[in-house]
Amino acid sequence: MALILLAFFFSSPFNFPARTPASVYPFSAKATISCSVSESDLIKVNFPITFLNLYFYINFMLKVYIDHRERKSGIKKELIKRDIDVIEKQLITADFVIKTKDLGGEILTVGVERKTINDFLNSIADKRIISQLIVLKKQFDRPLLIIEGEENIYEIRNFHPNSIRGMLSSIAIDFQIPILYTRNHRDTANLLAIIAKRLEKPRSLPSLLKKRKPTSLKQQQEYFIESLPGIGPTLSKSLLKKFKTVNKILNATEKQLKKVDKLGPKKIAAIKKVLEKKYK
Template sequence: MSRILKTSLFYPLEVIIDDREPISIEKKLLEKGNLLVQRKRLEVGDYMFDNELIVERKTILDFCASIKDGRLFKQIGKLANCTIPGILILEGKQKDFKATDFSAPAINGILISISVGFKIPILRSKGIEETVSIMLQGYKQLTKESFQYYRSHPRRRKFKKKKDRHFHDKIHILEGFPGIGNERARSLLEKFQTLGRVFQSRREEFLDIKGIGPNTWSQFQEILKK
């Protein structure tokens, strides 16, 4: 463990865990030794390492649930705008996506939006033990060469001001649903503005879009509710 912590200006390594995260991960971290771990409510992410790395952790089921209820892009937006570098760890096996009824194009579109649109690295983990390893290795890599730079000059992500810099990513996500092509996806976004509002729209509002009928609405809801 000392090899992981050798570049830290704090000894032992301080880890803050959001109090909603499972205790099993805290136990795995404590098994590594030389860590100061505390639990409290975090405004951004689920884990913070020495104020140098923030980790947003999601199981595949929670990842898909957060898409439906509109949490995902709010959380990712906070992570992207934070001065501390952040990563997203997606925990679970590929087969877990099948239980969500999200199509592969929809999932790929969302992952592309996060990694390309928001500039947030996405790392895959099969389980808790691998998640802990990835977090510690991520911290090690981040502080390996330029620890002083990150501490003295926090990275700030700058974006060109646009009406909606993620518009095309959102289009790609909606295109993954049955019966919704590019034109209908654009119409939905122009009407509702955000993916969250599209997912939470009422039947009559949804059917007000030209070219969308009751069958498309039913298929859309069937995927979101499962």
């Protein structure tokens, strides 16, 4: 087997990084996934691999630092199947820490707390979830809670449904921590891999508008006005019929806009805010 592996490494072409990025060694979390090289950092090289190339290739793989308590979850095996280098350590905060990238290209650390449905309910009962989320919020750029399981969360235990709803609401609103649901350990591993892969690819802001493509000038004008806050197809047509041009709508005073049916003070204020506030 060793000979086969050596033969493979010495005969296969690979892509190698043009420069060595900073390594990531998180010691304050139970697990870490990080991708050290972006697509723009790669140079295509087509020659037999050397020991030095092999060293760099291994060190630029996705890495997972995982706490020994996560060993039985099955996620470790699933991550290894996805060509992720998994390293077990006795770590402190969160279950996974993922290096990812936001739309602005800034590299962020996502701290992930994973709980099965039963564990989540137990942590509500003993109030453990509160202290865990406080630390999660303080330690990471983007904290995240994953609740894993397919059971009905309101039926598997003798919990009042409103107690569960109250905790979920508090996590999302008070702690401002997103909650993601996965079916099983394989689904969780897939989700973690997807988040980590954001680091490899350039990010772009998805369009906030519907994918309808206006063809005529009339449709383009209606579509433009519909992009304003609180303006739907009917109001868009009413505004264009009254002011005749898009430019006149954008330069209209509040007094003039109030003369349009179904265009109240709140909508006018929202429109003016979009048009007049400086872009940051």
